[in-house]
Amino acid sequence: MNSLNSLPVGSKKSVLLKSSFSLFITLFIGWLIYEQTYQEKINTIKAKQDEKLVLISGDFSKELSSIKKLTRILAQGPILKSDTPNKPLQSKQRRDEINNYFLNFAAISTNIAQIRWLDTQGQEQYRINAANGIGEIVSPDELQNKQTRYYFQKGMQVSAPDIFATEIDLNIERNQIVMPHQPTIRVTYRTDKENYLLDGLLVVNFNLDYLFDQIKSYNQESTLISILNHDGFWLLNPDAELEWGFMYGKNEQTLALKKPELWQQIIDGNVEYGSHFFNHSLYTYRRFSIFSLREKKGRISNADKELIILISSPNELLITVRNAALRLALICSGLLCLISFGFIYREYKFQNQLLALSHKLHIEKIELDIVNRELDATIKQQQQLQEGLIEAQKLSSLGLLVAGVAHEMNTPIGGAVISVSNADMALNKLNEAMKQGLTKSTLESTTTSIGENLALAKVNLNKTAVLVKSFKKMAIDRHNDEFIVCDIEKIIEELLLSLNSRLKNSPIKVKTVFLLNKQVISLPGIISQVVENLVVNALNHAFDEKQEGVIEIKVEQATNNSVRLSVSDNGKGVDGEIKADIFEPFYTTARGKGNTGLGLYMVYQWVTQILKGDIKLHSEPQSDTYFKTQFIITLPGLKAKSHYD
Secondary structure (H helix, E strand, O other), rough: HHHHHHOOOHHHHHHHHHHHHHHHHHHHHHHHHHHHHHHHHHHHHHHHHHHHHHHHHHHHHHHHHHHHHHHHHOOOHHHHEEOOOOOOOOHHHHHHHHHHHHHHHHHOOOEEEEEEEEOOOOOEEEEEEEEEOOEEEEEEHHOEEEHHHHHHHHHOOOOOOOEEEEOEEEEEEEEOOOOOEEEEEEEEEEEEOOOOOOEEEEEEEEEHHHHHHHHHHOOOOOOEEEOOOOOOEEOOOOHHHHOHHHHHHOOOEEEEHHHHHHHHHOOOOOOOEEEEEOEEEEEEEEEHHHHHHHHOOEEEEOOOOOEEEEEEOOOOHHHHHHHHHHHHHHHHHHHHHHHHHHHHHHHHHHHHHHHHHHHHHHHHHHHHHHHHHHHHHHHHHHHHHHHHHHHHHHHHHHHHHHHHHHHHHHHHHHHHHHHHHHHHHHHHHHHHHHHHOOOOHHHHHHHHHHHHHHHHHHHHHHHHHHHHHHHHHHHHHHHHOOOEEEEEHHHHHHHHHOOOHHOOOOEEEEEEEEEEEEEEEEOOOHHHHHHHHHHHHHHHOOOOOOOOOEEEEEEOOOOOOOEEEEEEOOOOOOHHHOOOOOOOOOOOOOHHHHHOHHHHHHHHHHHHHOOOOOOEEEEEEOOOOOOEEEEEEEOOOOOOOOOOO
C-alpha cells in the first residue's frame, strides 16, 4: 500500500472508505454463509429423518392394513358359518375341518402367530400356534380360558363387521413373556350365534418381530429410530435396555420422565408431525393411531391411543455441523477480504491505465468507422450486382421468349414467301401466254394456281399474325403492373405457344389441366413469367439427358375464392438437403451449365411479394407417387369473375 501515499487526498479517502465497506460486506457475507451452510446441513439431516419417517409410517400402515384384511377374510370362511351341513360343533369331523381351515389360513402369512376361537365365557374352543407359516393344532386339554384378558373383554364389546385391535406389546404364554421378545398385536372379530357356529370371539395374534427388525435396519449414523407407545414407553430404541419397560414394570423407563420437555412438545396440541431441537439434537416425530383397526360404525373409537415414531440425531452431530459451517464461513470471509482488497488495489492501477485505454479506444472507433464505410460500399456493390443478375435473368427469359416466337414465325412466313413466289411465277406464265396467244385452258389453270397460292399465303400470314399478336400481348402483360381481369388458361396457352420451338422436339411433354372456369383479377405477365420459369427449371433439372417425361400444369379452384396453380413433373425429384435452400438467391446445382441460381428465387419473390400468394415445394424422390416434384402456388383472396359477367 505504499502507492497509496502517491494518491490525492480525495483518492485516499475513497480507498479507505471502500476498504472499510468491503470489510463490512465480507463479514456480513461470512455470517450469511454460516447461516446458510448450517441451515442446509440441518435441512439435510431433517430430510433424512423425514425420509425414514415416511418409510416407517408406510411400513406400519401397510402391515396394519394387511392385518385388518386378513382378519376379515378369516372370519368370512364358510366353514365357520352356521349354514354349513349340520354337524355337532365338538364332533371330531367338525373340529378337524375348523382346525385344518385355521392351519391353511396361517400358512398364507408368516406373521400369524396364533388363531383362536373363544366362546362367550372366554374359553378357547379352537387354537393353533404358528411360526413362519407352519401351524400346530393345540389339543383340547391344553386350551385356556382368557376371560380376564383385556383384549377379550374389549373385543366382545365390538360388533361385527367391525374389529378390535390391541396395543402392540409382547407375547405372553402362561403368564410368562416369551423369549426372545415377540412384538405382538391381537385382532378380534365378534362371531354371533345367528351367523356363526360359535357365539364368541375370533382372536388372531400377529407377530411383528420381522417389522421391528426391518425398522431397526433403517438406523444410520444421523438417524436413530425409536418407537414409543402413548405413555412414552419405548417399544424400540437403539438401547435395547430401554425397550418394553411397561411389560417389566419399569415405569421410570419412559421419555416422559427422562426428557419431559421433549415429551411435552410432542404430546401438546393437535399437530401429528413436527421437529424440535433439544439438548443439541434434532428430533423429528410423527403421532398416528394404530387403532384405526378399532372401528365402530365406520369411525375410530375415542378410546384409541397413539403410536409415536421418533427419529433423533446423535448429540455430537449438530455441534459438528455448527463447527463445519463456522469453518467454512471463516475461510470464505478471509478469501473475500483478500479478493476485495485485491480488487481495490487493481482499481487504483486501472485508473492509471484508463486514460490510455480511452485514447486507444477512440482510435479504434475511427478505424471501425472506416471499416464500416467500406463494408457499406461492398454491400451496395453486392446489391447492384444482384439487381444486375436479376435483370439479366429477365432479359434471358425475354430472349428465350423472342427466340421461340421467331422460330415459330419462320415456318409460316417461309410458307407465305413460297406461295407468293409460286403465284408470281404463274402470273409471269400468264403474261407470256397472253403475248403468244392465250387459250381458255391456260387461263383457267393459271388463275387456279394463283388463287391456291394466294390462299396458302393468306393462311401462313394469318398464323404469323396470331404469333405476333400473342407475343405482343405477352410483352405488354409482362410490363403491366396493374391487376386486371385475365384468363389463366389463355395465359398459359400463349406461353406454351412461345415455348413450342423448344418443346416440340423434346422427349418431355407438357400436359395442361384446367379445372377453373372463371377469370381472375391478377397480373397476367407475372403469372406467365412464374409458369415459364418453373417449366424451364423442370426441363433443365428434373430429367436426365434424352429421358422421357411429363410436366403437368394444373389450374383449379381452391378454398376462399383462391386459385391453386401447380407445376408437377415425374422426373428425379428433389433431395431433402436441397429443398431447404432451393428458393435462396444464387443457389443452383448446375452452375457449370450456365445457371445463375436466380430462377426459383425470382419465382418466390414474384409469388410472395407481387402476387401476395404462397408457394410450396413437395418432393419425395423415393415415394411411389407419379409426380416426384410439385410446385404448388396458392393465390389467396383473388376476386373471381365469371365469363358471363
